[in-house]
Every structure is written in structure tokens, then in C-alpha cells.
Amino acid sequence: MAVRWLCSLFGKPFDGGKRTMDHGGQQSQTQQMPGPFAAFAGQQGPYPGQHPALSRLDEVQKEIASLGPQVCSYSGLQNNREYKRLERELTRLLLEVDKVETEGRPELQLPRKRAAGEVEGLLHYLESNATHPSRLAIEELTQEARNLLNEGVVMPFRQGQALDAFEISEELVEAVQDVAMRLAQVKTGGSVPLRKARYKALTRICAVQEILEGRVQTHTLALPLSDDTHEAVQGINEVMSQVSGARCQEVALLMGLSGRDSCAHLARILTELLVKLDALDVSSNAAVRNYRKQVVEEINGLLKHLDLEGEGEDTHSTLSTLDHLK
Numbered sequence: 001m002a003v004r005w006l007c008s009l010f011g012k013p014f015d016g017g018k019r020t021m022d023h024g025g026q027q028s029q030t031q032q033m034p035g036p037f038a039a040f041a042g043q044q045g046p047y048p049g050q051h052p053a054l055s056r057l058d059e060v061q062k063e064i065a066s067l068g069p070q071v072c073s074y075s076g077l078q079n080n081r082e083y084k085r086l087e088r089e090l091t092r093l094l095l096e097v098d099k100v101e102t103e104g105r106p107e108l109q110l111p112r113k114r115a116a117g118e119v120e121g122l123l124h125y126l127e128s129n130a131t132h133p134s135r136l137a138i139e140e141l142t143q144e145a146r147n148l149l150n151e152g153v154v155m156p157f158r159q160g161q162a163l164d165a166f167e168i169s170e171e172l173v174e175a176v177q178d179v180a181m182r183l184a185q186v187k188t189g190g191s192v193p194l195r196k197a198r199y200k201a202l203t204r205i206c207a208v209q210e211i212l213e214g215r216v217q218t219h220t221l222a223l224p225l226s227d228d229t230h231e232a233v234q235g236i237n238e239v240m241s242q243v244s245g246a247r248c249q250e251v252a253l254l255m256g257l258s259g260r261d262s263c264a265h266l267a268r269i270l271t272e273l274l275v276k277l278d279a280l281d282v283s284s285n286a287a288v289r290n291y292r293k294q295v296v297e298e299i300n301g302l303l304k305h306l307d308l309e310g311e312g313e314d315t316h317s318t319l320s321t322l323d324h325l326k
Contacts, residue, residue: 053100053108057115060096064118067093071122075197077139078130086126094119129193137186138194142201145179146255148172149208154257157248173212180205204254207305211247214298232280232288239273240295243302246270250302263306270299270306 050058067089076083097116102108129135152172183202188194249266252258277296282288 051108053102054111056100057097057111060093060115061118063089063093064115064122068122071126073192073196074126074129075135075193075200076130077135078127080130083126083130087123090119090123090126094123129191132191132194134186134188134191134194135197138183138197138201141179141183141186142205142255145176145205145208146257148175148179149251149255150257153212153248154252157245168212173209176205176209176212180209208251208254211251211302211305214301232282232285233291235280236277236282236288236292236295239276242269242273243295243298246273246299246302250305254305267303267306270303274299 067086071086071090074082074086094116097112097119100108100112102112149172153168180202183198183205186198188198246266246269249258253263253266274296277292277299280292282292
């Protein structure tokens with residue numbers, strides 16, 4: 001029933017009265033009125049053409065058609081600013097419909113009732129998705145991941161510890177992976193907003209998991225190298241130290257734990273670090289070249305994850321995220 005309702009909401013406007021044909025095949029001289037409520041137009045009492053009530057309902061219908069796709073793609077919670085905006089706009093439309101005078105005439109009451117039903121349907125759809133048990137489960141698991149990462153990564157960094165001064169434990173990596181696995185099992189029932197919410201949460205947690213796993217791997221490679229190895233090593237080590245800080249900042253950004261930084265600002269910092277690395281002459285030492293290459297690859301990996309800000313719109317990529325978890 002919900003599918004039929006959505007189709008009626010975003011389908012073609014009701015066509016209204018059909019054209020009549022004379023015996024010669026000519027079209028009737030009467031012209032079809034535009035708008036969703038054209039069927040109710042025509043000479044009505046003292047009003048020529050379309051009744052003012054129908055004109056106002058046509059305007060409301062256009063606003064409904066504009067808000068509908070926004071409501072159907074919203075994947076947040078009730079305390080979100082966008083939710084409050086959509087709810088406010090729909091409530092306003094409902095009041096506008098209620099103000100339309102029908103004069104007790106059925107041909108005016110029917111379109112007003114239809115418009116009110118569509119607005120109420122959108123309000124219900126918005127609320128039911130934002131408060132759905134699966135949506136709340138997604139938020140609960142996301143918060144669990146935030147708490148793990150805040151305690152294990154973000155807070156130590158903000159307290160002045162460099163990331164290379166403490167070890168990212170295998171236990172933390174496994175705990176984050178466990179949250180991702182449970183998140184992937186949340187049922188969405190085919191709902192686009194729920195699938196979108198799950199996908200956004202999964203992509204961020206999987207990105208953080210990859211960042212943590214990269215840090216564990218770097219630790220096992222006994223990096224950074226000693227400054228005595230080559231004259232360029234000091235410069236690479238300085239960049240690597242900055243990358244360690246950027247790694248913590250990115251974890252905070254992806255998990256919503258940073259209110260000060262932005263992805264664009266961090267991307268600029270990382271790009272500047274790539275420029276610094278490119279300016280170093282490492283042509284005479286293969287080990288140092290390999291060291292610089294690994295740092296460059298890590299920076300590029302961090303830049304890739306910063307692109308996640310817009311990926312939540314692509315719900316078709318959900319399966320690729322699930323495959324990553326298998």
C-alpha cells in the first residue's frame with residue numbers, strides 16, 4: 001500500500017476531464033485546466049474558470065512534490081536539524097490545506113482531503129523512518145564505535161600523546177570490526193532511508209578500521225627509519241609524525257568526534273605533505289625510496305577516506321561494503 005501511495009504522490013498529475021470529439025473529428029473548444037486538480041475546474045457558481053480554493057491547492061501540491069523526495073531520502077534521526085526543517089515545512093502545508101474554504105461543496109472537499117492525506121502521509125513516513133527500531137539500532141552501534149575510538153585513539157591524541165607513542169591494540173581493531181559486523185546484520189526491510197543510514201555508518205566504520213589496520217602494519221615494519229640512514233630521512237620522519245596526527249584527526253572526523261576540524265582542511269594539510277615528500281631527493285637510496293613510498297601511500301589512503309562525506313547518497317554501494325566485511 002505504501003508503494004501505491006508513493007507512486008500516486010510522485011506520479012503524473014490527475015488528468016481531469018477528457019476531451020470530447022465532434023462528428024468531424026475536431027477537438028472540443030474547451031481547454032483542459034493545468035494542475036493536479038484540473039478535474040474539478042470549470043464554471044462553478046459565480047467563479048469563472050478554476051475555483052480559488054483549487055488554485056491554492058495546486059500551489060500546495062507543487063510544494064508537496066518538492067518536499068516528497070527530500071522526505072523519502074532522509075535517513076537521520078528526529079533530533080537532526082534537517083528532520084526539524086522537513087517536519088516544520090510539512091506542518092505548515094497541513095495548516096495551509098486546513099485553511100482552504102470548501103463551502104461545503106464536494107468538488108472542493110475531495111481535493112482538499114486528498115492534499116491533506118498526502119501531507120499527513122509524508123509526516124508519517126518521515127517520523128516512522130527516524131524512529132524505526134532498525135534506525136535506532138544503527139545509531140546505537142555507531143555510538144558504540146564512537147566510544148571505542150574516542151577512548152582508544154582520539155582522547156590520547158588530544159591529551160598530547162603522539163600516535164606513535166602508544167600502540168593501536170589488536171583488541172581495539174577487533175572490537176571495531178565486531179561493531180561493523182553487527183551493523184551489517186541490521187535489517188532494513190528494503191527501506192531506502194534505512195539502507196542509506198546503514199551504508200553511511202558502515203562506510204565510516206570500515207574506513208576507520210582500515211586506518212587502524214594500516215597503523216598496526218606500520219608499527220610492525222619498524223618505521224620510522226633512523227635519521228642517520230639518509231639526509232632525506234629526517235624530512236620523511238617529520239612528515240610521518242604529521243601523518244600520525246592527521247590519522248587521529250580523520251578518525252575523529254569520520255566518527256563525528258570533531259567539532260573544530262573539517263574534511264576540506266585536513267585534505268589541504270595532507271596534500272601539502274605530499275608536496276613536501278615529492279621535493280625530497282631519495283634517488284640514491286632504495287630503502288629510503290621505499291620508506292617515502294609507504295608514507296605517500298598512507299597519505300593517499302587517508303585522502304581517499306575523506307571522500308566519504310558525499311558517499312552516503314549512493315545506496316547502491318552497500319553491497320560492496322558488505323563484501324568488504326566478509
